[in-house]
Amino acid sequence: METEKTSEELVRGQAEIWQHMFSFADSMVLKCAVELRIADIIHSHDSAPITLSQIASCIGSPSPDIPYLTRIMRLLVRKNIFTVHHPSDGGESLYGLTHVSKWLLHGSDLSLAPMIVMENHPWTVAPWHCFSTCVKEGGTSAFEKAHGRNVWDFASQNPEFNNMFNDGMACTARIITRAIMTGYKGGFGCIESLVDVGGGTGTVVAEIVKSHPHIKATNFDLPHVIATAPLIDGVCHVGGDMFKEIPSADAVFMKGATNKAVTKDLIANKSTK
Template identity: 70%
Template structure:
């Protein structure tokens, strides 16, 4: 075998090994979040010994050897830093935070810690093991793993429900900041805005706070809005988006349509079309746009999100620009433009005329 061929074979073998154990990174990350390692380092001002980290862990006798090995991988992945003060080992190495580990802080305004805990929870990992069965038999991965869909599990398991709600809340904060920063002009011309599937209204509250001239209508299922807190400038309306949507100058849909198949999305879009003015109305869709040949910062993540839809929804999917265009056309929106925002999502601004 030629040297070039041997090297190519070796590199391809390494790639398969790396992908095979890709889960190790997420498990180490989950461990760091569960032990609040980033928070402990942050509380010490950033330069922290392993002994100090261990003393901050909620345990009478943490295993330093295991901790050392977990930290070694996370340092290699640039989640944390390490500085060795002396070559003779007389002083302990000092661990610090990176820009990445700051997203693991539990009490930070912008944190992905709850999402890391949710996505690596055994109940949410289990459906991924059912992908081959879904290909062979069809059906819903989550249902195959648990005998019910994710919403049913959340309704009967308070701990899982809290885990899910905390994860959704943290990602909403992260995405909301990107929306407000990258879409300022898009809101300035609106007198009213309906957030369809808005949950307890967190996104709409931030939009109205930044644009107080807007009358906000938070729309979701009756039992959802029943627990929504009161906010100035925002009214809560209960209903079913498959039946009708409240009238407004514009409708916003954040991470809603990717949960549903094409037929259901068209129903939702047509109801949105009926709720806005024909001449001046628009629907603001905040979703992933898959780019098969894309090399942007979040382009690869979109394909992972698409598999996430297989694992956790009953027909949801991420879509390419062409797939969005076809869906919008059938839903009553022949024109659209795409607005890039600093987030793992984009804004599709669609118009009925």
């Protein structure tokens, strides 16, 4: 009996290892859906379910591989990213959107598509392969092990990565800003000037100023990030290094600040001009 139990546990353990081994497939298929704009294609048909043939005809390829697309959609349906309906009359299956796939729409205020592309790009995935090297050698981050420089230096010398990274950060900033503006409606009333430290291309501070136009806002980030920031009414873009000095203001805004010591120092205005 004990032997049977041990055998079952071993088989269960093996199954779990296989699941972990191929868990990366979920994110890769998700990236594929974003790159092929499958959610956008279905959405363009008034969000009504459409056939695989209709999807294939809109992905921008003269000869799409239908069997391959079928397997991709099968996994996406299994993960509840899309729905599928098989007509009883034997007609083509119909694929539709879910509350999940709506986050894959390009151009939507609530879209995670740019972040999915960024997080699953070979440049961003490469550091994950360096964990064992980091443990053995230490000294630098996994990103530096993979690319020979930190993420900020890499972005400053690689415009494609810089734009992809900024787009990914901007899409999550929109989502966070909406939550902030909903739950902190009266919090900005007494502020006349605000500096967003590490504000990227200005997505967050732009929304704040739109709702509170009396605020004189500064978007502060590294020079190579600010170089790609669009003109925003009521916002001044300033490039620099937050660890050296930041523009002065009534309030400092930091989205996703995790270093308590740095945050405390900035709030105390010890590093401001």
